[in-house]
Amino acid sequence: MIQKSKKVITAGLLATLVGSYFMGVFAHAEITPKQSSAKEKLEAYLKFTQILNVIETQYVDEVNTTELVDKALKGLLNNLDAHSTFMDTKAYKDLSVQTKGEFGGLGVSIGMKDGALTVIAPINGTPADKAGLKAGDIILKIDDKATIGMDIDESVKLMRGKPGSDVTLTIIRQKETKPLEIKITRDIIKIQSVYVKSIDNNLLYLHIASFDQKVVDDVQKAIKEHNNTKGILLDLRNNPGGLLDQAVGLVDLFVDNGIIVSQKGRSSIENIEYKATKQDSDAKTPIVVLVNGGSASASEIVSGALQDFKRAIIVGEKTFGKGSVQVVMPVGMDEAVKLTVARYYLPSGRTIQAEGVTPDITVHLGKIEYIEDPMLLKEKELKKHLTNELEKINNGNNKNNKKVLTKSKENNETKADDSIITDTQLYEDAQLKSAVDILKALIITNKGK
Template identity: 55%
Template sequence: MKNKKLITLGFASVTVALALLFSTNLFASVADKKEKSKEASRLEALAKFTKVISIVEQYNVDNVTIEELMNKALEGMMNNLDAHSNYLTQKDYKNLKVQTNGEFGGLGITVGVKDGALTVIAPIEGTPADKAGIKAGDIILKINEKSTLNMTIDEAVSIMRGKVGTKIELTIVREGETKPLAISITRGIITIESVYAKSVGTDIQYIRVTSFDKKVVTDVAKAIKEKKATTKGIVLDLRNNPGGLLDQAVGLVDIFVDSGDIVSQKGRNKADDESYSAKSSNTITKVPLVVLVNGGSASASEIVSGALQDHKRGIVVGQNTFGKGSVQVVLPITDEEAIKLTVARYYLPSGRTIQAVGVKPDIEVFPGEVKSTKNEFALKEADLKKHLVEELEKVDGEQGAQLPEPDSKLVISNEMISKDLQLKTAIDILKALIITKGE
């Protein structure tokens, strides 16, 4: 009986093994068929592409070389992937390298495609475009009478750049205007100063970051350390900042946040997934913080404002940001040409995405001047007869020495604040935070 049982079990085991082997072979066969089908589909698609190229080259009314056709095909393919992927010709690739170095000739605006239209993300502060009155959100209809319909970002940038001192005309549509505006701009050398630091009173520091170039973290850290002894609160102004280098955005958040995630990126390939976290060793200050943003705040600016908001490290004031939350990489295909490809999306510490949504401010404030009304009939103590005279401190029988006037380049004046409602709101909130904290 025992032998029979063993034989039965042995037979069952062999049956199971054969079944598993059959299943494995079946799955392998199915997978192999799928792979072969996929490869056949690829070859068929490539054959169709080659055939079309050959037909166009042979029968097109104009004589077009195979190189020109391939370039047009690459441009069309990359432009149809998304608004930020594109093929970089030799000229485009060279311009990109020049711009990365921080100095170039042109107008000084960052543009993107929004709702199918060529849109100004932000003018760079102090540049010809900024001085001419170009604003974030302006839609560019024409560049020198050339329509921007179906124009790529790189083509638009290429046209707007040119010889320093030459003029260019942009026809724009602006919200609130009843008809298009024609704005003439003289091209100039664009040198980007990315960080400006000023004082508001004696205990508030105003730091404006106009773009995220390779020196942002160093310059902001230096500015904070110089005023650290007297600073009780900071206004971080990221309005009209179109973005830039990711590592600088991460580093800027790290100055204010000592632990936790800052941003993560996730793509189709796991190799493109990455997460960036704060380190306590990089934190410089923990004073109250207010962040200013608007529709011209994009990409790296949205990472900074969104991360600080998620960590409840700062109060975000202003308007909803641009909504660019995708990651592009430049991949060379030759020594002189490359493609810019979207490979991932950004995600803030809470897990939310920026893409097409942006960062919603904690307190929404529209741009404008501070309006104040003065009651001419109101009386104060100083208007009354025989009011007590203010006692002044005396130093050796004389009135205290007058403090020297501060450098206007280093101070935000009351006049500047009165013309900027968003900044005024940020300062008022910061003062309340300082009082609440008991500084």
């Protein structure tokens, strides 16, 4: 029996190699079918029962009726749209684990795009990310098994395995002339949803890898710890989505009034508006949001809402375009149906389904080459130039040192400070460098208000 009372609303749950998966294709209904009459419904049910009976009694091999019905349900739901699915016992259990931020697998969001098994986004810090998988990679083979004609379930099973064991993915990558083989060691995935760093001591960098149940709390904690922050940079690149309430809660931290997102479905029960509250809202600190083609679902709610409220500048590349809402409804004790029940709409009333969020400023991923003009004389090169205070303190060390170094109390060794983004790192990431420059400009602009 389906228990609607236990439904859990999600906005494109994190796509991983365990449990539920995020499928990067869209279903477009050309013609809205008319509702079936009572007679037509009865005839359809009878047809299904008759065919099932024929298979049970006449198929060449003996079949398990329960497995047969489960496969039929999966096919039924998968044909509705790209996100609806029937979840067996293992899939349902994995879903419950992954939204808590810890699960087994490779740590990658995958989907079917144009009939090919495609990487939506590797999750930061996971085996897939460390091995070098990138958004847009097409998976040709899993070990020695070709993925042509393979469904998502089968591919997920092949990529799962015992932590510590290896799997080799053969991929096609844009601009590469031949397929690449990437070896990945499976592991237990513990997702750190929010990565916190500082830039120039007064900019707070928050990289949100996924929207699990800890995001809002972690962001609030980071903001309180960095109370001298003059600007915030939200990095949502390659964030495949997660829990809707966390996306709404994140926007609510920076907006004090208005509808953050609304959802509309066939049933009036699904017509819901999520509104901002004034409590603990920071409506003034300048914000820049980084997005790309791997930013999907909950990430698009956050970036699109902040854009509509004119609360942030969106920088990067157009987002994925997943604008539907799924409800997970338990079937009995250990199975469930994940069903698309509504589309969501941003504050301006626009939908991002199959459209995505277009950045205010488009910047493509790349590296910035910084070369000083050798023909230009600098003040410090002049004979008897005035020595500045920093030169005195550092005894001639380069004040533009690219690495920020600290002394370890235990062994007095010098090491790089991982909590700070350096100039070198900025120049390695054109999108990040552009976002930082824009944020600094916003801070200057705000001073004049």
